[in-house]
Amino acid sequence: MHNKSVAELSRELESGKISSVELTRQFLGRLKKEDEQLNSFITITEEQALADAHAADEQRAAGKATPWTGVPFAHKDIFCTNGVATTCGSKMLANFVPPYDATVTENFRKAGAVCLGKTNMDEFAMGSSTESSFFGATTNPWGLSQGEKRVPGGSSGGSAAAVAARLVPAATATDTGGSIRQPAALCGVTGLKPTYGRVSRYGMIAFASSLDQGGTMARTAEDNALMLNVMAGFDPKDSTSIDRDVPDYTATLNEPLEGLRIGLPKEYFTGNLSAAMEEQVRGAIREYEKLGATIKEVSLPHADLAIAAYYVIAPAEASANLSRFDGARYGYRCEDPKDLLDMYTRTRAEGFGTEVKRRILVGTYALSAGYFDAYYLKAQKVRRLIQQDFINAFKDVDVLMSPTTPSPAFIQGEKTSDPVTMYLEDVFTIAINLAGIPAMSVPAGFVDGLPVGLQIIGDYFSEARLLNAAHQFQQVTDWHQREPQ
Amino acid sequence: MQWDIVIGLEIHVQLATKTKIFSGSSTAYGAEPNTQANAVDLAMPGTLPVPNEQAFRYAVMFGLAVNAEIERRSVFERKNYFYPDLPKGYQTTQLERPIVGPGYVDIDLANGETKRVRIHHAHLEEDAGKSLHEDFHGMTGIDLNRAGTPLIEVVTEPDMTNADEAVAFAKKLHGIVTSLGICDGDMSQGSMRFDVNISLKPKGSDTLGTRTETKNLNSFRFMEQAIAHEVERQMDILEDGGAIVQETRLYNGDRDESRSMRTKEEANDYRYFPCPDLLPVEIDDAFIDEAHNSLPELPDARKVRFKEQYGLNDYDAGLLAGDSQLAAFFEAAADRGKDAKLASNWVQGEFSARLNAEEKPVADSPISGEQLGDLVVRIADNTISSAGAKKVFEALWTGENDSVDAIIDAKGLKQVSDTGELEKMVDEVLASMPDQVAQYQQESDPKKQKKMLGGFMGPLMKASKGQGNPKLFNEILVKKLGG
Numbered sequence: 001m002h003n004k005s006v007a008e009l010s011r012e013l014e015s016g017k018i019s020s021v022e023l024t025r026q027f028l029g030r031l032k033k034e035d036e037q038l039n040s041f042i043t044i045t046e047e048q049a050l051a052d053a054h055a056a057d058e059q060r061a062a063g064k065a066t067p068w069t070g071v072p073f074a075h076k077d078i079f080c081t082n083g084v085a086t087t088c089g090s091k092m093l094a095n096f097v098p099p100y101d102a103t104v105t106e107n108f109r110k111a112g113a114v115c116l117g118k119t120n121m122d123e124f125a126m127g128s129s130t131e132s133s134f135f136g137a138t139t140n141p142w143g144l145s146q147g148e149k150r151v152p153g154g155s156s157g158g159s160a161a162a163v164a165a166r167l168v169p170a171a172t173a174t175d176t177g178g179s180i181r182q183p184a185a186l187c188g189v190t191g192l193k194p195t196y197g198r199v200s201r202y203g204m205i206a207f208a209s210s211l212d213q214g215g216t217m218a219r220t221a222e223d224n225a226l227m228l229n230v231m232a233g234f235d236p237k238d239s240t241s242i243d244r245d246v247p248d249y250t251a252t253l254n255e256p257l258e259g260l261r262i263g264l265p266k267e268y269f270t271g272n273l274s275a276a277m278e279e280q281v282r283g284a285i286r287e288y289e290k291l292g293a294t295i296k297e298v299s300l301p302h303a304d305l306a307i308a309a310y311y312v313i314a315p316a317e318a319s320a321n322l323s324r325f326d327g328a329r330y331g332y333r334c335e336d337p338k339d340l341l342d343m344y345t346r347t348r349a350e351g352f353g354t355e356v357k358r359r360i361l362v363g364t365y366a367l368s369a370g371y372f373d374a375y376y377l378k379a380q381k382v383r384r385l386i387q388q389d390f391i392n393a394f395k396d397v398d399v400l401m402s403p404t405t406p407s408p409a410f411i412q413g414e415k416t417s418d419p420v421t422m423y424l425e426d427v428f429t430i431a432i433n434l435a436g437i438p439a440m441s442v443p444a445g446f447v448d449g450l451p452v453g454l455q456i457i458g459d460y461f462s463e464a465r466l467l468n469a470a471h472q473f474q475q476v477t478d479w480h481q482r483e484p485q
Numbered sequence: 486m487q488w489d490i491v492i493g494l495e496i497h498v499q500l501a502t503k504t505k506i507f508s509g510s511s512t513a514y515g516a517e518p519n520t521q522a523n524a525v526d527l528a529m530p531g532t533l534p535v536p537n538e539q540a541f542r543y544a545v546m547f548g549l550a551v552n553a554e555i556e557r558r559s560v561f562e563r564k565n566y567f568y569p570d571l572p573k574g575y576q577t578t579q580l581e582r583p584i585v586g587p588g589y590v591d592i593d594l595a596n597g598e599t600k601r602v603r604i605h606h607a608h609l610e611e612d613a614g615k616s617l618h619e620d621f622h623g624m625t626g627i628d629l630n631r632a633g634t635p636l637i638e639v640v641t642e643p644d645m646t647n648a649d650e651a652v653a654f655a656k657k658l659h660g661i662v663t664s665l666g667i668c669d670g671d672m673s674q675g676s677m678r679f680d681v682n683i684s685l686k687p688k689g690s691d692t693l694g695t696r697t698e699t700k701n702l703n704s705f706r707f708m709e710q711a712i713a714h715e716v717e718r719q720m721d722i723l724e725d726g727g728a729i730v731q732e733t734r735l736y737n738g739d740r741d742e743s744r745s746m747r748t749k750e751e752a753n754d755y756r757y758f759p760c761p762d763l764l765p766v767e768i769d770d771a772f773i774d775e776a777h778n779s780l781p782e783l784p785d786a787r788k789v790r791f792k793e794q795y796g797l798n799d800y801d802a803g804l805l806a807g808d809s810q811l812a813a814f815f816e817a818a819a820d821r822g823k824d825a826k827l828a829s830n831w832v833q834g835e836f837s838a839r840l841n842a843e844e845k846p847v848a849d850s851p852i853s854g855e856q857l858g859d860l861v862v863r864i865a866d867n868t869i870s871s872a873g874a875k876k877v878f879e880a881l882w883t884g885e886n887d888s889v890d891a892i893i894d895a896k897g898l899k900q901v902s903d904t905g906e907l908e909k910m911v912d913e914v915l916a917s918m919p920d921q922v923a924q925y926q927q928e929s930d931p932k933k934q935k936k937m938l939g940g941f942m943g944p945l946m947k948a949s950k951g952q953g954n955p956k957l958f959n960e961i962l963v964k965k966l967g968g
Binding site: 078079080086088093096098099100102201202203204205206208209210236237238239240316317319320322323324326328329330331340344364367368369372376 | 563565
């Protein structure tokens, strides 16, 4: 059962071959055993999951099932879950139990899905390796057979590792600069970052509000479509969410790709992209040609400015977003503060990890009097140029394709001492967040036994087209079905 | 040395919306601490602000009322600083693109002239919570009921030159926002709070001096005192050859003292930047038109109407029209009483004096405009004397009875206006005071004669047990003595 997709499990449940309680028990058993190696979960909610599974079975018996009723999955521990600890991978929130659901959480609850727990992540989603979690690093299931402990990518590394290891068929994730696509690529799973505003951010703990976007992670494009069907839509509680009809993303999965115009941004096939990685990605693009797509080289002239702009804007927003963690109302508070200043400084010194502090400092600096124009305003100008690059590119092509990352999963600890090298992990993904457009990572091959991701980038609200392109590719390839040993 | 005083004001006006500016919590005053603070107000992780349209409508109404430009696209920014009553660690406010642009208000000066005070801008923002320093044994309590209450902050140009002008402007603004119904105007509850920027410069100089800001003045009286206090403080320093430190000061009205809160050097770097959780606010013509059509009568227009409709003079009309509650009270009294001048005198006299003495707003008056109108009717038709009227007013105010006529009956205040009866009393009194009568009749100066009439009034009132109509007594006396 653990190898089945959400779509398949849904059919099994519908046929009555298995109940949700049985299915949930199987997944929980496997999860508790296998996750000792991976540490992909921060919290496993066994009791709640079984209660939800029981309710789902009753729901189905009453003839009120949705495609998700009784299907197990997991939430990244950045989505608030009413009554269940929501830590964001931080000591600061290790004891935080929200009395409310994120809109995404609520939507899955309403759909009848069974949440098995909360997945591990870089602290406050700041990282590309899931090593900065207060709850310990997550290990990529790929590489374990070679006796190596490799990173699953990040920040949604827990979700990616759990899906890759078949601990859950699907998991929610978030992406601020590549946090869905990079771990999906490194773990050989399929992930989608939707258009900014497509999925509500309410109850999703903020890192950088203008870049954060909740999204999907599963093994197949079809399952990503099933997830997005539940997640997408306007939310009156998030005034940056967009009031626009939500299509049935599964309805167009089987459209032929004949005539699809694919652009290859030349700036995304250079730099530190290894020859072996490039060969895998170009191989995947040849598959698209066989499916009837046409290929064209395009240019995103400001691509090289994306990382610099991102590392001003994201920390600037984060520096304000994380001010609420002050020890006054919830979360961690230092022992015996002697006065207000002492409470603030020690709570934050002790509650936040190194990378989070680094970004708060960078962001505070960028917003300071005398530096604001040179950093923040300049970065915003660059952001508009980058956005315009994509708008121009989509005048000639339907989608863009590139590698998701310059290299496959690296060994744990390899990049922790050098933040800039770590930041370069997102060199192909970051510009997409600055532009606010949707993009996917789809398994597209292996280098040295490690998964390689193909990034498919689309115009605003083209999620259906991206899922269609990914699904058609998955009909003629089996990279997404490979299982780590 | 002679000095020019330069005063600019910043006024925080709490908007009377039912719910907060970015959450659905109630804004009602006086609830148990933290019972009107939801997850958004507490800045729980992942929560997001959702703008309250009514706050924007009120801000636009305010802008229109002060002849200002309405910005079609205004932007919320984050003002970053740490304080326990600021749950998010930043205040959501407007800086570069405020919703209300430049405008002006005309104020009436004591010398009868009108002065224009320019408004630099007004912006929307959220209020902070309150820190409670008492009752927590060395700790601080936090009440977040007020956190997120919508405010508009009105910033004037430094156009005022003395405390009278500043207070006149403040009262005018109070009248405008209460007339608009966008603020309850209750200053004792912090619904309007004034910050005063003051600087001095040598008389006639074009260069502004260094200014100080005195914060959070919550009554017109304190504002007047604080300005006087600060002007004197600055003048002393300057005349001793010292320099003014740019700083924020706190004024203690009870002690008439002020102290420095922080200097410019100690000021926070607030690191403003546009709030990424809120889209720019787009305001279209239809929204502005709708706000325009919903504007009630404002003090300036009301003053003109009071002069025309009630025949009031400029001063009375301005005073009564300036405060919407007082205006409504006056109109009720005048309409019921049928004598606007008399109603105006009573509203400005006995009624206002009583409110001031008890430090009550008009809304908390124990008597209604209609009741005062009933009283006016009985004064005008000579049923009671003005001395009797004061007794009736007192009984109304203390709640002894709420019917004017019932009080008059119960207290026996009805005047005797039967001329036959009154003439009889006059005859009797005159007969008993032959010397005074002779004296009166020998007097040639009518002014002195008039004064001498008073000598007969006492015995007459005594004879009538206080119920004789003094006006009629007077007429009869003049007729009989002069005969």
